[in-house]
Amino acid sequence: MAENLKDCKVACLAAVDHLEVFCREKGIKCRDLGINKKNLCEYEVEYLCNFKRKVVTNGKTQETQDMYFVKWKGYPESMNSWEPRKNLKCTDLLNQFWEDLMCEMLRLKKRNVPKKLDASIVSHLVQRAKLRQILKLWENQLNSLGSNKGRIHVENLVDMEGPPKNFTYINDYKVGDGISLNEVAVGCECTDCLNSPVGGCCAGVSQHKFAYNDLGQVRIRPGLPIYECNKRCCCGPDCHNRVVQRGIQYSLCIFRTDNGRGWGVRTMERIRKNTFVMEYVGEIITTEEAERRGHVYDKEGATYLFDLDYVDDEYTVDAAHYGNISHFVNHSCDPNLQVYNVFIENLDERLPRIAFFATRAIKAGEELTFDYKMQIDPVDAESTKMDSNFSLTGLPGSPKKRMRVECKCGMPTCRKYLF
Incomplete structure (x- = not known):
């Protein structure tokens, strides 16, 4: 029987640090812990x-x-x-x-x-x-969970609050029950999507403008959708029409605010205007489920519900328990981030990806913020459609949020209340 158990493994109940303490205390050498004869007494x-x-x-x-x-x-x-x-x-x-x-x-x-x-x-x-x-x-x-170019730092110089409980960090959408993401079936045939697009490239096929310039800066109005190249396209990973999908490019810091706003996010380096910063990632749920959770979040005084309502109000992203660094971004009445709807591997207009782009040049050390009650000027049919939903349902400023919450952004243009 014993020979059948040679590959059997069980979880260790002690943390690595505790094992190291035990080994040094008992004078035990351990290769896996890096404890040898030379450093046992160091x-x-x-x-x-x-x-x-x-x-x-x-x-x-x-x-x-x-x-x-x-x-x-x-x-x-x-x-x-x-x-x-x-x-x-x-x-x-x-x-x-x-x-x-x-x-x-x-x-x-x-x-x-x-x-x-x-x-x-x-x-x-x-x-x-x-x-x-x-x-x-x-x-x-x-930092071990993704391959983003930018590194995430964590800092708390204010109080004794540790990492948030009941929160799992993810880098892509977590799809809820009864929801499916259908991958795109076709891609472009371009070799140079920016300068020599074939049939208008991915954006042109969808009858929309090419979203980026040669520096990867967004050049279309907020409210218009962004269609990036996908894995079925002929272009390579360096294509100018692949920006959001490359992930976070800047080093950012999750820090504890000193004015009662909880955690916040600031950039560790300068960010150029109109540059992609991060996605809003969380759990995709139905609006019915979002309504149910909204009542619970109301009692807790916080919510992370972001409606995906570019066309129809059917789905919501909930970043309360599953999310990325955007979970910690605070509101401002004068924000430096703007939301765009982005489509890459999935073209279902009910399920866009939510991307934050810089509205202006952002200095190193500056906090990143966006307006929970964002509004987009109705310059055309597309942005009018988007504005009628976003202005009402943005992040915590949606009808699912019924509490009147005081705004602490501190801006001269502050509206005094979030909702």
């Missing part, structure tokens, strides 16, 4: 827990020495130890420790750092260090 600073200044007598002279209480990576907290500054080579961790300490001192309205820290301050510093570790693990997880 010590690496995981974070700094405490600080004190003590007077050291050196012959006839006395000097003040800074001491730090160190949590060692891979070792239990029972092995934490006090170390003088000269023994520590972790400059980044030292800077982070002092940044956390000075912020806490400022919050407590204390001017000078005492020779010995209060227990409450020490507890706060340890919590900050552990939170930073948790957020770093989440950040690594988010």
